[in-house]
Amino acid sequence: MRITLLLNVDMKSTVNPGSMSIGEIARRFGLAPHVLRHWESVGLLSPSRAVAGRRRYGADHLYQIAVILRAKEAGFALDDIRQMFVAQGPTQRTATLRRHRAELAKRIAQAQASLELIDCALACDHEDITRCPHFQAMVAERIGLDAPV
DSSP: OOOOOOOOOOOOOOTTSSSBHHHHHHHHHHOOOOOOHHHHHHHHOOOOOOGOEEBBBBBHHHHHHHHHHHHTTTTTHHHHHHHHHOOOSHHHOOOHHHHHHHHHHHHHHHHHHHHHHHHHHHTTOOSSSGGGGHHHHHHHHHHSSSOOO
């Protein structure tokens, strides 16, 4: 199974991507600035500092933030995301990625099974779907019963 990750970081901006402020980059991703500060404190981001210590974000940060957001959607903990970023090569990332891939595949399969039950229920004309033989058969199949309840 091949999964494609599309990152929309909208590089066409009037803002110089090499010198975005925390407010500019937070708005670009719909985040509160404190989220970016927290990610910095746990080692996910390391913006450069300008005059008076103000954080400045470059184009690379756009991709890091997009990856952080996608990884969080996939169920990664911030520590696991950090481990991926600081890994000393692909081999170190592999164990974390394989574990999360397996967990995500399991959640996707569970969601697909739930979607199929919902679709079956939507197609049912019975007053009480729990008494519908077709729906009972689908539920029995999902929970491993030999025959409908």
